[in-house]
Amino acid sequence: MIAPARGARHFESWRHALAAAVTDPDELLALLGLDRALAPAARRAARRFGLKVPRGYVARMRRGDPADPLLRQVLPLDEEERDTPGFGADPVGDLAAATAPGVLTKYRGRALLITTGACAVHCRYCFRREFPYPDVALTPARLAAAIESLAADPELKEVILSGGDPLALPTARLAEITAGLGRLTGLERLRLHTRTPIVLPERVDAPLTDWLGQLPWRRIVVLHANHPRELSPEVVAACGRLAGAGATLLNQSVLLAGVNDDADVLAELSEALFAAGALPYYLHLLDRVSGTAHFEVPAARARALHRGLLERLPGYLVPRLVREAPGSASKLPAGWDGHSA
């Protein structure tokens, strides 16, 4: 066998792993030794938002357990077909916050750029599962317009690359985007919001850390892990590589019924994150997007879980429990606004 160049080999391997993700409900059930009776419902719900899960993530699930907390995050269910009052397509007011196609400016000093609609995994509870990504696909003209609009904000200190998941893009594409951001003279920080290192740790390859390491701004990577069992040794190693490229590592989780609505599990997640070099940042109440009502943890129960964390952990390992309200100037600490169960 001929050994390809180092960069090329790394590049190829994550693209291949991503392309080989499981997308067929029957296959997922077979891999986990689960009852095929779950398949018709999964196929129905997957018509609206497809199943997608990398094989390395499937390998962390418990075989034969339909209630596995990792499986629950990715397996389409009949419950998604249910209409629930209060749940809609754009629960957090993303569309009203667009200052240019793909640029969401909700808070002072920072703006969020939708870099792609693609992700390495499809999370059933995703708050952007109904987002009209094709309308904002970052063509060269749209990227120029986005940078124009960012440049017009004199207070802007931080740009957040989001999506979808920015690490679903090739590194060369990320480099084009950050080259464009070089025009923003007031920019101090670049942040990535990404779940990819958790579900596809091989994505954190040498070209990616080279790119990250050479950026002229402070770098923050906000990971998205929800359960301690997601932090496999490969994920911990990927976090180490991100930190080695100079990134501050934080994590945001979503509080999800049947996944992590347990103070011991959440405490274990915080400990595992810290062991991987990441601090817990936010614990989000579910955003009420259509088809996700079965994941909701009532706010009163969420506050009790959060209290449980305060009682178990040092303060720096307790994430802020927040919810997002359309039109507000920040994520809101849960409980500030009388929003109750």
Ligand SMILES: *Cc1c(COP(=O)(O)O)cnc(C)c1O
């Ligand atoms: C959540 C979010 C941010 C980041 O908020 P922080 O409190 O800084 O983490 C920025 N912009 C938008 C549009 C967001 O939804």
Ligand code: SF4
């Ligand atoms: S990785 Fe994030 S954006 Fe992508 S499906 Fe999951 S929650 Fe949604």
